[in-house]
Amino acid sequence: MKLSVLDQTPTSNGQTSAQTFQNTIELAKLVDELGYNRIWYSEHHGATNLASASPEIMIAHIASTTKNIRVGSGGIMLMHYSPLKMAEVFKTLTTLYPNRIDFGVGRAPGGDRFSTLALHEGRQPNVLNQYDKLVETMMFMTDTMPEDHVYSRTLAAPLDAPLPEVWLLGSSGSSAAQAGRFGIGYSFAQFISGQLETSMLEAYHENFTPSEFMPAPKINVGYFVMAAETTEEAEYHAASLDLNLLFLDKGMPFQIFSPEEALNYSYTEMDKMAIEHNRKRFLVGSAKDVANTLREHDEKYGIAEAVLGTISHSHEARLQSYRLLAKELL
Structure with a gap:
């Protein structure tokens, strides 16, 4: 099984944003050395x-401070x-x-309604055309905009750039089939819904059409994870x-509690x-129990890659969780 990382750049109580970013760099360098496959960064506003x-x-x-790991x-x-x-x-x-x-x-x-309004300069966003926007983005990347399209004479610089891997993230399963039709990867956020089901992964595979971005289907699953030497420590x-999730559900502001x-x-x-x-x-x-659970999910659902998001008040405990799981699974 491949292991990857979702870094949501958590900020603990009493910690500055500068310290948070230094922790982010340290984590990226560590998982690169440990052989993790990719590290992704989230977008949160406000x-x-x-x-x-x-x-x-x-x-x-x-990407400039690591050597081998994919970054996205x-x-x-x-x-x-x-x-x-x-x-x-x-493309850059x-x-x-x-x-x-x-x-x-x-x-x-990726934020509350106030942040969303500010991002759209006071206008209500059009949330109905997001798949269209994804398709247009991919056409700009491949320079395949149809001749009758309003953007047909618009080029996305730099030209002749290598293509990224493109992934559609989802937490309900409704986007799985769409990711397959687009010929891109599908990443299911188990850490949001907790409702991983075989049917949604089957829908992705059944609808998959190879593309320039991804010739064969790829799925990964994101988990919140806290592993340690013992269950008690974890x-x-x-x-x-x-407590963080409880405050988040209540819409109450917070930093990562101890x-x-x-x-x-x-x-x-x-x-x-x-x-x-x-x-x-x-x-x-x-770490052994968490690794066994991931192996069971791989056997049951065919998960070839787990994306691990670890949020803890202690930066060292966070690093150790990734070290221990690498030792068990990589």
Whole structure:
């Protein structure tokens, strides 16, 4: 099984954004050395707990500081941007770092309604044409815009750039078949919905049509993960994520809580039920147990690649989780 990373650039209580980005660089260098396949950066706007609002800038910097790992977006929220601009950004990246860049696209806003309104300069975004925008972006990348298209005489620079891998991100399964029709990869966010099903992966494979971006189908699955030497240690660090997700669901601002803060928090019975429900979204335990669960998912669903997102208050605990799982699975 291939292992990859989703880095949402978490910012812990008392930590500056500059420290967060230094942690991001350290993590990227570590997983590159450990043999992870790819690392993706998310796009979040108006968040106090996540520092990455510009994955394209993160990609450029991280690709320059690593050697082998693929670097990409997980994902670009295409509803906010023009296809031409995104084609130009990623063609620039693939020219600088050929065969290492992934263009992962999400359909969510990546922020609250206030951030979305500001990104669209006070206008309501058109959320109905996102698949059309993805198609146009890919046509700009391949210089295949139809002659009768309004953009037929528009070129996306730089010319003759290598193509990135293109991925469509989804959390409900409804986009799986569409990713297959486009001939691009499909990344299912188990960490959002917790509802991985065989049927959605089958829909992707059944509809897959080879393309210039991807000659054969590729699927990966994203998980929240906290692994440690022992289950007790993993549960201790995972308490932070329990409280983080609870605050996120309530729409309350926060930075990444320490395990002590989380364990001493006064939870209502409804809070405890919400935490139990959210636990479907991530894997917590000893590295051996987490690795065995991933192997079971691979056997059951045919997952060739797991994308691991680890959020903890302790940066060292985060690094150690990735080290331990690499030792078990790579």
